[in-house]
Each structure stands twice: as C-alpha cells, then as structure tokens.
Amino acid sequence: MAVTTVSFDDLPSRVRTAIEAETSPVLKAETISAGLNSALSARILTATNAVFLKGLRTDHRWVWTQQREADINPYVIPLAPRLLFHVIADGWDILGFEAIDGHHADYSPGSPDLPKVVEAMRRLGEIPCPTIELRRAEQRLAAYVDNPADAEMFKGDVLLHTDWNNHNILIEEDRARLVDWGWATRGAVWLDAAHWIIWLIAAGHAPAQAEKLVSQVPGWSTAPPAAVDAFAAASSRLWDEIAGNASDDWTSRRRSAARQWCDHRADRT
Known part of the structure; x- marks a missing residue:
C-alpha cells in the first residue's frame, strides 16, 4: 500500500481538532517532504512552540510503526526527540514530537x-x-x-x-x-x-x-x-x-x- 502524502490542512477537521487539543491553536503548518514512511510529515507552529507531526491512516499496513515509535520513545531520549502526544482520531494515527532545528x-x-x-x-x-x-x-x-x-x-x-x-x-x-x-x-x-x-x-x-x-x-x-x-x-x-x-x-x-x-x-x- 503506497503512502499518499497529505498536508496538515488536508486532515479531517476532527483530526486537526484533536491535535490542537494537545498543542493549542495551530498558527502555521509546513509540510516536510523528506518523509518516506508517513502520509503526514509536517512542522506546526503555535503561539508557544513548534511541533513535528507524523501520521498514517489507521488502515495502512505500516500503521503499527506509529505505536512502535510511541513505545520506544521513553527509552531513547535524548538521542531522539521527545514524543509529546499520540492521538488516534477519525481514521488517523498521529504522533507529535518536539521539533528539532537541524x-x-x-x-x-x-x-x-x-x-x-x-x-x-x-x-x-x-x-x-x-x-x-x-x-x-x-x-x-x-x-x-x-x-x-x-x-x-x-x-x-x-x-x-x-x-x-x-x-x-x-x-x-x-x-x-x-x-x-x-x-x-x-x-x-x-x-x-x-x-x-x-x-x-x-x-x-x-x-x-x-x-x-x-x-x-x-x-x-x-x-x-x-x-x-x-x-x-x-x-x-x-x-x-x-x-x-x-x-x-x-x-x-x-x-x-x-x-x-x-x-x-x-x-x-
């Protein structure tokens, strides 16, 4: 099953609402084109911080990798960026990480x-x-x-x-x-x-x-x-x-x- 990329604005409104419940309102969203295994790969800005989002539809064959990342994250800090939240809503599985400038x-x-x-x-x-x-x-x-x-x-x-x-x-x-x-x-x-x-x-x-x-x-x-x-x-x-x-x-x-x-x-x- 191929990964079809989407932007933050393409997400269903209930998914965006679930994300903003974790982050506060999103002021700006930038799609990151480098991702190969994620349908959503984006950097969002709120009034207080920046967050990196990655996500897949819940019916995608690789969606299990989302939970794998959530499970392993506490063990690989600070080598990896910290996971801030994991939301599943309206057919989407979304991870939110601290954004890294590099x-x-x-x-x-x-x-x-x-x-x-x-x-x-x-x-x-x-x-x-x-x-x-x-x-x-x-x-x-x-x-x-x-x-x-x-x-x-x-x-x-x-x-x-x-x-x-x-x-x-x-x-x-x-x-x-x-x-x-x-x-x-x-x-x-x-x-x-x-x-x-x-x-x-x-x-x-x-x-x-x-x-x-x-x-x-x-x-x-x-x-x-x-x-x-x-x-x-x-x-x-x-x-x-x-x-x-x-x-x-x-x-x-x-x-x-x-x-x-x-x-x-x-x-x-």
Missing part, C-alpha cells in the same frame, strides 16, 4: 557530520534494549539469506535503529539526533553499522572506505566476517526487491550501493 546528515566523504553519526551510534549502543515488542533482525532478514541458518548470525539483544537514511539523522550544532524509530529492531551489536555502510556507499564512499569508517563504531570489531558477508548478500537481495522495476534514481543508487558492497565482500573471500 539539517539532514551529509554522508559524503569528508563530511563533518560523519563523526557525529558515529558518536550517535556509540550512544545508541549504550542504551539497554527495552523489554517491549520489537522485531528481531534474524526474522526480518530470514527471507534473504542463502541458508536459513545464516540468519541466526544476526541474532542479539542490542537495540538497533536499522533505518540509516540520512533524512532520519538530524544534525544540531554538536550532535546527531535520530528520528523515525518505527523499524527499531533487536539484534547483533554490529548490525546498525552494517546497515549504515550501504547509505555511505550510496553517498560516494568506496566499500572499503565505508567499512573503515564504521570500524570506529564500538561493536563492529565483534562482527564475524562470515556474518557480515551474509548480511551484505541479504541486503543486496532486499534492495533488489525494494527496487523491483522502479527506475527512480534514489532507489537505483541504493540498490547499486548494496550490490557494490556484496561484490566487495565476495571479492574479499
């Missing part, structure tokens, strides 16, 4: 944002995995490995973000903040760094350069080479599936990046 992370080689992302990964690795319902890495990737037993190498009890799209990383002056936690997962300690590699390659890093960069992330050194090989191969198949017959440049770059990394790992062996 820019989307630049992953290109030499970017000053890269050390801040590494530090955010380090801080995430220090957060105990909460005892809430989370997807498991070995389950999410089971369909993309050669041998079902290979997925067992992704098991672990570490809290993972897994979606390292640079639009999910907001850079403030001295730190990176992580948003969009709907796909938070429980798995092996090195997996977030592995997920990041594909985005780094898509941003212009050679596979070996990307691996050298993520070697700064605590936990990466514990990754068994065979497990990384299996993950790279699984990721390539996953991005092939995501891309399908799509010809847009954004998807094609990530599919190409995943293939490059998979080939790099195969050449290594």
